[in-house]
Amino acid sequence: MSSAPIGIFDSGYGGLTVMKDIVNELPQYDYLYLGDNARSPYGTRSFETIYHYTLECVKYLFSQNSHLVILACNTASAKALRSIQQKDLPNIDPERRVLGVIRPTAEIIGIHSKTGHVGILGTSGTVNSESYVMEIKQQFPELTVHQEACPMWVPLVENQEYDSDGADYFVKQHIDSILSKSNKIDTLLLACTHYPLLMDKIRQFVGDEITILSQGEIVAKSLANYLKRHPEIEQKCSQNGTRRFLTTDSTDDFNAHANVFWNKEINSEFIDL
Numbered sequence: 001m002s003s004a005p006i007g008i009f010d011s012g013y014g015g016l017t018v019m020k021d022i023v024n025e026l027p028q029y030d031y032l033y034l035g036d037n038a039r040s041p042y043g044t045r046s047f048e049t050i051y052h053y054t055l056e057c058v059k060y061l062f063s064q065n066s067h068l069v070i071l072a073c074n075t076a077s078a079k080a081l082r083s084i085q086q087k088d089l090p091n092i093d094p095e096r097r098v099l100g101v102i103r104p105t106a107e108i109i110g111i112h113s114k115t116g117h118v119g120i121l122g123t124s125g126t127v128n129s130e131s132y133v134m135e136i137k138q139q140f141p142e143l144t145v146h147q148e149a150c151p152m153w154v155p156l157v158e159n160q161e162y163d164s165d166g167a168d169y170f171v172k173q174h175i176d177s178i179l180s181k182s183n184k185i186d187t188l189l190l191a192c193t194h195y196p197l198l199m200d201k202i203r204q205f206v207g208d209e210i211t212i213l214s215q216g217e218i219v220a221k222s223l224a225n226y227l228k229r230h231p232e233i234e235q236k237c238s239q240n241g242t243r244r245f246l247t248t249d250s251t252d253d254f255n256a257h258a259n260v261f262w263n264k265e266i267n268s269e270f271i272d273l
């Protein structure tokens, strides 16, 4: 049984929220998840560091026979994807592909907004990169994009506090802040792998009038479409329905924490990069 799994990369556990939707949409393929838990979070790190870490992980997934790698991490998509696609891939192997989560989301966000004002909630790295602003402008030049960095939200989720009363303070703080930028915002994007876990709390402070988008389903549908349009890549992805999980840190920790994101038992494997 030869395996050429679709690689899914994230800085840690969060990309499992994206992988869950991809696997639901496209269950037939083999998947190899890599969480760089030893070096997460990425959200507060510099461009150079995120690029260096992400490239190392992509190369590892290539060495495991992945022809297609999805950067499920927004921060890595914002800070490393373009360099990897333009600078590294032509040298490593022009036949392989690395895709991110920003483009597919930017392609549809305007469809949801009637007022023309959308809000992006992400890590400091994602927000400071301005990647969403640039990508959305290309797709929907008439949209006004408001951004808010929410540095406390990832630690809340990682520490399993996403449901606690303590989380209310930080969720409300950032929701109030982004909504104060314009009273016309009618669509908010959760532009971080972890934020879907905070959905109930976010909804509580946003109210019912505003559409809240999380990325898993959007990315999954976009990937299905991509594979239809690119049979030359699709044919290289093996279809035995397997899922493997790699982590750069403790497998016990990964197995114990990952169920918050994945809802099934995971037996992860350690890799030393």
Ligand code: DGL
Pocket: 010, 011, 012, 014, 015, 040, 041, 042, 043, 044, 072, 073, 074, 075, 076, 123, 126, 154, 191, 192, 193, 194
């Ligand atoms: N996976 C990251 C993202 O989607 C969040 C966690 C981190 O900062 O590493 O931006």
